[in-house]
Amino acid sequence: MALLFTVQRTLVLAAHPDDDVIAAGGLIQRVVAARGDIHVVFVTDGENNPWPQRFIERKFFIEAGDRTRWGAMRRREAICSLARLGIGERCATFLGFPDQGIAKLARRGDMRLRDALRAIVEEFKPTLLLTPSSFDRHPDHRAISYFAHRAAPEATIATYVVHGSAPADRVAFRVELSDDEQRRKREAIECHVSQLALSRERFLSYAGQTEAFFKPEFDRVCVESYARERMTAWLHAAHVFFGIAPQVDSGVAPAPEVQEAARHMLEHRL
Numbered sequence: 706m707a708l709l710f711t712v713q714r715t716l717v718l719a720a721h722p723d724d725d726v727i728a729a730g731g732l733i734q735r736v737v738a739a740r741g742d743i744h745v746v747f748v749t750d751g752e753n754n755p756w757p758q759r760f761i762e763r764k765f766f767i768e769a770g771d772r773t774r775w776g777a778m779r780r781r782e783a784i785c786s787l788a789r790l791g792i793g794e795r796c797a798t799f800l801g802f803p804d805q806g807i808a809k810l811a812r813r814g815d816m817r818l819r820d821a822l823r824a825i826v827e828e829f830k831p832t833l834l835l836t837p838s839s840f841d842r843h844p845d846h847r848a849i850s851y852f853a854h855r856a857a858p859e860a861t862i863a864t865y866v867v868h869g870s871a872p873a874d875r876v877a878f879r880v881e882l883s884d885d886e887q888r889r890k891r892e893a894i895e896c897h898v899s900q901l902a903l904s905r906e907r908f909l910s911y912a913g914q915t916e917a918f919f920k921p922e923f924d925r926v927c928v929e930s931y932a933r934e935r936m937t938a939w940l941h942a943a944h945v946f947f948g949i950a951p952q953v954d955s956g957v958a959p960a961p962e963v964q965e966a967a968r969h970m971l972e973h974r975l
């Protein structure tokens with residue numbers, strides 16, 4: 706069944722500064738061009754990002770103050786990136802939850818993130834809520850998916866995968882980017898200088914032709930064990946360090962009526 710929505714009020718949840726542009730840099734441009742409202746919520750500052758920081762700062766031992774400084778820089782990069790996509794700082798909220806610590810919050814039954822997201826949803830009233838997917842390899846992304854689904858059970862939710870892929874039969878809609886949209890998305894990704902230092906090729910590869918979004922995942926989201934979190938975090942790190950290319954597109958088109966309905970809504974129903 707087609708996912709019925711408009712992008713008139715689009716709320717994007719990003720686990721870390723850069724997930725927004727990687728996953729939805731084209732869709733965000735489309736909403737801006739159609740004069741829709743958009744808001745981006747950064748759940749963490751991406752401050753727990755030791756290898757790029759070691760590389761850039763030439764410092765092996767990263768301490769709390771270093772992480773705070775790094776997180777502040779990543780916020781600035783996110784603002785720069787959003788500006789490239791045509792939206793201002795007032796359209797961004799930084800929640801400051803701990804990077805690499807979201808699954809742990811879920812295991813503890815700490816619902817502060819759910820409550821924060823619920824408050825934002827109640828105020829912004831999104832017609833479309835984009836959240837990371839529980840199919841993503843990164844534990845923070847999956848845990849945020851859990852909290853987002855718990856926070857907004859009535860919202861129209863679509864999910865996105867940054868690390869890994871989701872099954873083709875879960876595609877809800879795709880956005881095909883024009884050359885101009887791809888160029889601007891690439892420029893926005895280039896604002897994330899800290900992330901490009903070690904993974905330039907991998908990062909810029911995200912500025913592809915297609916963005917895929919998936920159906921809601923109420924059937925999948927859950928609280929994960931520590932063992933699963935660590936295992937998948939390790940797998941994710943292995944993919945990043947050994948340069949395995951990201952799979953941002955499942956390569957299989959959704960049913961034509963799904964695609965057509967989404968295209969129609971993106972173009973005409975604002």
Ligand SMILES: [Zn+2]
Nearest residue numbers: 720721724843
């Ligand atoms: Zn992320």
